[in-house]
Amino acid sequence: MQTMKPYTLCYFSSGGMELPSLSRGVLAFRDQGGRITVRARTREQLADSRQQEAFVRRAMAADVVIICLHGGKPSFPAWDRLIAAMAAADPATRPHLHVQPSGGDEDAQAAAAEYSHG
Numbered sequence: 823m824q825t826m827k828p829y830t831l832c833y834f835s836s837g838g839m840e841l842p843s844l845s846r847g848v849l850a851f852r853d854q855g856g857r858i859t860v861r862a863r864t865r866e867q868l869a870d871s872r873q874q875e876a877f878v879r880r881a882m883a884a885d886v887v888i889i890c891l892h893g894g895k896p897s898f899p900a901w902d903r904l905i906a907a908m909a910a911a912d913p914a915t916r917p918h919l920h921v922q923p924s925g926g927d928e929d930a931q932a933a934a935a936e937y938s939h940g
Contacts, residue, residue, distance in 0.1 A: 828857035832884040832917070834877070834900075836892035838864045865899060874900035881917060882907050890922045895933050905937065 895901045
């Protein structure tokens with residue numbers, strides 16, 4: 823049996839409500855032989871600039887970054903830092919970015935359309 827490439831996922835959730843679903847998905851992926859490391863943070867865990875910088879460093883070293891916005895870009899304290907790091911990175915080696923908007927949040931919808939990598 824061929825082993826799957828290990829992946830690193832850096833995940834942000836404003837309130838953490840979807841983290842149980844993420845956990846179930848990760849477990850299902852691992853049950854199928856997938857290897858993944860997940861680094862998840864909530865808004866409260868990114869309260870100061872040191873925590874935000876650490877998140878961005880981990881995000882830029884990840885394979886995939888998922889940002890779940892609940893209230894637009896202001897709901898993610900490291901937004902400007904992450905977007906600047908993504909813009910400065912080589913497109914061939916930077917992580918895949920997915921911005922997940924919630925509900926009818928127009929700011930989050932616009933951010934998803936502009937910044938998620940297709």
